[in-house]
Amino acid sequence: MSIPTPQYRLQAIRAHDVYEPAEDTFLLIDAIEKDIKEIRSRNPQLVLEIGCGSGVVSTFVNQALGGNVTSMATDLNPHALDVTLETAKLNDIKIDVVRTDLFAGLENLIGKVQTTKATKTTFFSQVDVLLFNPPYVPTEEEPSSNIELTYAGGRTGRSTLDRLLPRVPELLSPRGVFYLVALHSNDIPSLLKEHSDRMTASVSMERRCGIEHLYILKFVMKEVKEMAPLAESE
């Protein structure tokens, strides 16, 4: 059964330099739809999209997972957050948005062990489904405007991605899954090898769209026999 693509208002998106849903957006949606049974079986509670743009992907995932998930989304661009809230409303779902860079300010999504005199409580990392469609286009210069920020990825196309990627295993819950949009020129083999000790990576989908050769990469946390050591606090 096919899950409908969310409705969105193109006018609002275009008027505010928000990244318009395009082939990469729809490929990410297709990848999630393909895996939806498996994702549901992970019993996800919390979904986080970093760089939500129009909010179409977050809205789709929220709808596809039914009413039981809590969706959060971040973006640098305040207009993107406004549009995301509008897209959510248009589709009668809820997304909580935070204006920030990646997930700065949301560090408490990261697991930790909290010890008091009497008790030792382990908080697992919280994000069950992590979504990231970064600015991946290789560009000569670093981005300066809102619209450039939505696609410009620096020399390798990976300048934003390389800031997030090292932190992904910290964010994901033990049953977590991470979907990433990448370009062939972002060096797919090296991306797949990232964190191979903690996550299993695979190519979920790939599609040639004009000059772009797009990939959706999927990273799944490996089962841990014992809880990996986490940062202690307090």
Next chain:
Amino acid sequence: MKLFVHNFMSSRFLKNVTVGYPLELTVKQFVEKDIEFDRENTIVMLDKIQYEALLVAAAAINQSDRIPAEKPSKWDELSDDQLRQFHHLLMNIDVIDGELVCPETKTVFPIKDGIPNMLKVDAEK
């Protein structure tokens, strides 16, 4: 910004901040939504949150009396009515206008039109 979001926030990303948690919260305006209560979902959410931060959030809207001052030992022993109080605080309260403040550096992060702005560059202006 719903109050459960406050529970996940910290200012640890700022320079010279060691804990940065919980963020102080000032609420100038909030709305109360009516999101359907679900016992299981509420317990799942309560397992994720840190009680000290929830107390801060409840106090910020003068609704501390909804929940006990001490963390209950087992969530599933609470009655539906007790859990509804937690559900109300976490999911129904939507902060429209207010401020989040770093407990160490007192850096202010504004909440406007329901959206918290955690950008360091804006906070330091």
